[in-house]
Amino acid sequence: MTLSDRLRRIGALHGIAPAAPIPEPAPREELSGFLPCSNMYGTFLMSERLYPLEHAHGRHALQEALACEAGALGVLARDRSMGAFDVSRALFLDTETTGLSGGTGTVAFLVGVAGFEPGGFRVRQLFMRDFDEEPALLFHLSLLLEERTGIVTYNGKSFDVPLLATRFIANRLPAPELDLPHLDLLHTARRLWRHELSELTLASLERSVLAVMRTGDVPGMMIPALYFRFLTERRSDLLEPVFSHNLLDVLSLVSVLAAGARACRGEGERVGERYGVARTLDAMSAREEAVQAYRRALALCREPALERTVRKSLARALARLGNHDESAVEWRTLADRWDDLDALEALAKRAEHRTRDLAEASACVERALARLNSPIYRAVRTHDRRRAALLSRRERLHAKLARAGA
Amino acid sequence: MRGFPDHDVDRLLDEIRGDAAFQERLTNWKVIPAREAVTAPFPQNIDPRLIGAMKSRGIERLFSHQSEALERAARGENIVVVTPTASGKTLCYNLPVLNELLARPESRALYLFPTKALSADQLDELHGIVTSTGGDVKTFTFDGDTPADARRAIRSAGHIVVTNPDMLHSGILPHHTRWVKLFENLKFVVLDELHHYRGVFGSHLANVIRRLKRICRFYGSNPRFICCSATIANPGELASRLLEDAVTVVDKNGAPSGEKHFLLYNPPVVNRELGIRRSVIKESRDVADRFLEKGCPTIVFARSRLTVEVLTTYLKEKMSRRHKNPELIQGYRGGYLPTERRAIEGALRDGSVLGVVSTNALELGIDIGSLEVSVMCGYPGTVASAWQQAGRAGRRQGRSVAVMIASSSPLDQYMVAHPDYFFGRPPEGAVLNPDNLVILMSHVKCAAFELPFEDGENFGACQEDLDELLHFLEEHRVLRHVGNRWHWMADVYPAGDVSLRSATTDNVVIHDVVNDRVIGEIDWPTAPLIVHDEAIYLHQSRQYQIERFDYENKRANARPVEVDYYTDAESKTDIKVLDIFEERPAPGGQRAHGEVAVTTLPVLYKKIRFHTHENVGWGYIHLPEQEMQTTSFWFSYGENDHQTLGVTAEEMGLGLKALANILSQVAPLFVMGEPHDLRAVAMVQSPFTRRPTVYVYDNHPGGVGFSERIFEDCARLFRSAGELVGGCPCPDGCPSCVGPALEIGPRGKELAVRLLALGGMEDRGVLSGQGLSAASRPSASAEA
Incomplete structure (x- = not known):
């Protein structure tokens, strides 16, 4: 019995595709749009496209990203030191890989890299026709990286960049400096647009924010299988959609950056986005800017639930600024319109300790407790602590009132 | 304080000696004399900071085995240290590793422990020594519980990374590029509790080590291995098969030990027909309580989590009844929170807990101080384990006691009846088959x-x-x-599909449909007999009824129920020999081993009432047959042996069944296997050998080496089984030997004894076939 027969019999094949004869290796043809590129490690294929700076990718022209000012970059990265990030010298990067689960067995077979240069925006796609072309591809990538001072990706901090670092090690190649200032726009997108988008893939941003139209796009999870088929069948048409997918991804990086910069300038017409910017400023302790941004968001608010959230953030930000009177105005609106418990508590505190209006404080506490006793709140145990706090405040207020009366 | 300042093991031993009823149940009372320490000075070239750290802990000289381990490891030898519990084993690896790390801070070491709990524990001692040396040696545990943000630091800065084989396999090796520092500078790999790596687990580990060495070669390192093992028959062989390299055995123990009394205890028979003895749990409770009552720090080992809980409850009750604090007794097992376990370990060390009831979780080298008494509720399955559990009571000075209480299972009965075997040279050899x-x-x-x-x-x-x-x-x-x-x-991550604890890649998920949660998984090969439609499945002593076993989707839907019966499935097993690896005539027949296809067809299940064991119903099981290819040992008798033996073919069939029953029970003993590792099947006329044949096969696809070992040692296996059956007091078979008479017929036991005698005849190189003439006196040959 041959080894293969034994393997089949003992069921070692769990999770393995059925056997198929290995075809004779087909000649490595060139692909349209790609040219062979050789170096000391071998040959791979590369395509190059130069886009004019005014090229519009969706709603934004590429050059808008160049106009991104330091303040905006700091907000986009939620890190002031990234204000020094030089977009004109950054490498825009996106990879297509043989797997999504990570680990050393996953390879980037297509690497899209792009950057601004005086005459436009140049996109290169580095492609390996088979696994043995990887060292040459990686070596060329390291040369391209040398000219750049930063990296822009979408989820590259946890996926593309560590994966490439692994590939350099696994191929025993001198690793380039990958630890450059890195603007990962997935993190930016989460902060800016999560208040209105349920999904934060690059494709959903394109649809909802960037106005980029993709047709006939290939879903990311299909890409490894397409490459594996290409390896055995050598049909370039299999990969055409992958090449254009990758190209669009790289271009969209620029548009996300442009859209983010516009949002930071307060020019966007989207309330969720304005709120996202405000929250980011708040988190960066840029209090006054945050207050302005909250107000800009409020100006567009049509939806009550979001308005309540924004107003609450505004009230807190004002209080942190020391602007207690304006903060109280916001809390009062919240209390009047929604019987908001946070608002009633804040107003009670203010009345008790700041304006010394014990009757007002007492009224707020009673209103809050009444609200807590309404059927929707009564069932929720998480309010127990709040109820306890209110009750002890009531007790203290009663004592103070009694003393004041006496 | 334990609250019993004047307790005294010696007095208690005297009391037991005078207790006739107790004495009657003992099958052996072995006194292992105290040993003096054999010490050696610190070898040369040892970092003075390390010597200073040892001296600050009162260690002026090393035990001889520690010093030998240190010297050999420093010379670059792979070593396996084989010494008993409490012999200062951990220093055998910590000293060479720390000596290297102090001299060359860029060096790295990897520690592998078979379980997670253990690795957490080993760190304390190591940290202590490191602190005393004043050196900068960073030690980290890396396992499934390690927080993501700590991982990066561990990868680059950890000098000693402590983990387990599963994590190395699925979390470290597949991401080796993130561990460049470790792999480039790896000097030592420590494998503690080496005897755990046998059978399926060992076969996997040997392959994980192949992968580890391959990655090390890639990064230009060539680590040495320091292994520690409990006493087994073949530590050197096991280590060199795992490492695929030369390994030096260090087994001259230089640690002192106090006098140890090892008692083998067999509960009294309460029903001779059924071979039922008094419950091992109740006996263990009474024996343990006898020591606890006098204030002796005692550990009780039980084989299952359930038994741990039951015994803990019993012993706490006994404490309460004496108006003592029941909290002096604690349970300990996997499934308790790590913090709870740490607290119990600490309480044992400082004496605020008097007695602990544990699964084998505490058998491993977790520091619980030294107790005086170890009570084993049932034979732990291997002699090596029994010694480790006994070693939990035992100090370097003073007396200690270990009592092993037999259950009515055949292995337990064999052990208490054969103290020579038990106390002799360790009989079990660990086997593995990395090329499964x-x-x-x-x-x-x-x-x-x-x-x-x-x-x-x-x-x-x-x-x-x-x-x-x-x-x-x-x-x-x-x-x-x-x-x-x-x-x-x-586009898959292969390590994610491979469990080191199983030889199959498939599992069946058991899903509680009422509470919508997964309650367990079982191996695909055993699933049809356990989770067929209508089966009662027990999980954490709760009953579930299987509503539907979805064969295609490998899923069983279960519903919690409360019924007064359990189910027992029967299957028809067929064996086809595919290839003979080796075949040899034996005096009483013919023995062979080779590759076989085992087909199992589940046929029906019976509903059996608890306690009375009466049959209260049955049903068919409608599932396809399963085929497994594995390796098997087989022994075939002469074509006409049943005539020579003077029995009908039908009686011969029952006798062979009895034979298969006892062989499947005793065989695991020889290969350090668990009962489910092996199966035995008998056929009056095997289609392949055309003779009465008994097969003992590896119950893992592909086989992990058990059957080959049985082939080599089959005469001894048959003789041991023969002694066990011959020595069983039941008249015609019971669950403690060849199975109940109902199943094996009135002459089953007698025939099994004669068949065992035939198989047990010493091979003196005589070509046989004559068989029976030489075996007409079975009892005599069983003595041979």
């Missing part, structure tokens, strides 16, 4: 994922044709051969 095709294949895939194989590369000492395996994977589109390398070509 299923296991090998899994790891070839993992290795290819980690680094492409190159043409002409070897995979450790793998005996199979690696090139053919790689071609096979290429045909199945898992690998791609280009240039001279084999590249991973699949």
Whole structure:
């Protein structure tokens, strides 16, 4: 019995595709749009496209990203030191890989890299026709990286960049400096647009924010299988959609950056986005800017639930600024319109300790407790602590009132 | 304070000696005399800071085995240290490792412990020594519980990384590029509790080590291995099969020990017909309580989590009844929170807990101080384990007591009846088969994922044709051969599909449909007999009824129920011999081992009432038959032996069944296996041998080496089984030997004894076939 027969019999094949004869290796043809590129490690294929700076990718022209000012970059990265990030010298990067689960067995077979240069925006796609072309591809990538001072990706901090670092090690190649200032726009997108988008893939941003139209796009999870088929069948048409997918991804990086910069300038017409910017400023302790941004968001608010959230953030930000009177105005609106418990508590505190209006404080506490006793709140145990706090405040207020009366 | 300042083991031993009823139940009282320490000075070239740290802990000289381990490891030898519990084993690896790390701070070491709990514990001692040396040696545990943000620091800065084989396999090796510092500078790999790596687990670990060495070669390192093992028959062989390299055995123990009394205890028979003895749990409770009542710090080992809980409750009750604090007794097992376990360990050390009831979780080297009494509720399954559990009571000075209480299972009965066997040279040899095709294949895939194989590369000492395996994977589109390398070509993470604890890659998920949660998983091969439709499935002593076993989707839907019966499934097993590896005539017949296809067809299940064991119903099981290819040992008798034995063919069949029953019970003893590792099947006329034949096969696809070991040692196996059956007081068979008479017929036991005698005849190189004439006096040959 041959080894293969034994393997089949003992069921070692769990999770393995059925056997198929290995075809004779087909000649490595060139692909349209790609040219062979050789170096000391071998040959791979590369395509190059130069886009004019005014090229519009969706709603934004590429050059808008160049106009991104330091303040905006700091907000986009939620890190002031990234204000020094030089977009004109950054490498825009996106990879297509043989797997999504990570680990050393996953390879980037297509690497899209792009950057601004005086005459436009140049996109290169580095492609390996088979696994043995990887060292040459990686070596060329390291040369391209040398000219750049930063990296822009979408989820590259946890996926593309560590994966490439692994590939350099696994191929025993001198690793380039990958630890450059890195603007990962997935993190930016989460902060800016999560208040209105349920999904934060690059494709959903394109649809909802960037106005980029993709047709006939290939879903990311299909890409490894397409490459594996290409390896055995050598049909370039299999990969055409992958090449254009990758190209669009790289271009969209620029548009996300442009859209983010516009949002930071307060020019966007989207309330969720304005709120996202405000929250980011708040988190960066840029209090006054945050207050302005909250107000800009409020100006567009049509939806009550979001308005309540924004107003609450505004009230807190004002209080942190020391602007207690304006903060109280916001809390009062919240209390009047929604019987908001946070608002009633804040107003009670203010009345008790700041304006010394014990009757007002007492009224707020009673209103809050009444609200807590309404059927929707009564069932929720998480309010127990709040109820306890209110009750002890009531007790203290009663004592103070009694003393004041006496 | 334990609250019993004047307790005294010696007095209690005297009291027991005078207790006639107790004495009657003892089958042996062995006194192991105290040993003096054999010490040696610190070897030369040891970092003075390390010597200083030892001296600050009162260690002026090393025990001889520690010093030998240190010298050999420093010379670059792979070593396996085999010494009993409490002999200062951990210093045998901590000293060489720390000596290296103090001299060359860029060096790294990897510690592997078979379980997670253990690794957490070993760190304390290590931290203590490191602090005393004043050196900067960072030690980290890396396992499934390690927080993500700590991982980066561990990868680059940890000098000693403490983990387990599962994590190395699925979390470290597949991400080796993140561990460049570790792999480039790896000097030592420590494998503690080596005897755990046997059978399926060992076969996997051998392959994980092949992968580890391959990655180390890639990064230019060549680590040495320091292993520690409990006493087994073949530590050197086990270590060199795991490491595929020369290994020096260090087994001259220099640690002192106090006098130890080892008592073998057999509960009294309460029903001779059924071979039922008094419950091992109740006996263990009474024996343990006798010591606890006098204030002796005592550990009780039980074989299951459930028994731990029951015994803990019983012993707490006893405490309460004496108006003592029941909290002096604690349970301990996997499933308790780590913080709870740490608290109990600490309380044992400082004496605020008097007695602990534990699964074998405490058998391992967790520091619980030294107790005086160890009570084993049932034979732990291997002699090696029994010694480790006994070693939990035992101090370097003063007396200690170990009592092993037998259950009515055949192995337990054999052990208490054969103290010579028990106290003799360890009989069990650990076996493994790294080239088990299923296991090998899994790891070839993992290795290819980690680094492409190159043409002409070897995979450790793998005996199979690696090139053919790689071609096979290429045909199945898992690998791609280009240039001279084999590249991973699949969008999967292979280590995620491979469990080191199982030889199959499939599991059936058991789903509680009422509470919508998964309550467990079981191996695919055993599933049809356990989770067939209508089966009662027990989980954490709760009953579930299987509503539907979805064969295609490998899923069983269960519903919690409360019924007064359990189910027992029967299947029809057929064995087809595919290939004979070796065949030899034996005096009483013919023995062989080879590759077989085992088909199992579940037929029906019976509902059996608890306690009375009466049959209260049955049903058919409608599931397809399953085929498993594995390795088997078989023994065939003469064609006409039943005539010579003076029985009908039908009686011969029952006798063979009795034979199979006892062999499947005793065989695991010889191979350090668990009962489910082996199965035995008998046939009056096997289609292959055309003779009465008994097969004992590896119950793991592909086989992990058990049957080959049985083939080599079959005469001894048959003799041991013969002694057990011959010595059982039941008249015609009971569950403690060949099975109940109802199942094996009135002459089953007698026939089994005679068949065992035939198989147990010493092979003196005589070509046989004559068989019976030489075996007409079975009792005599059983003595031979």
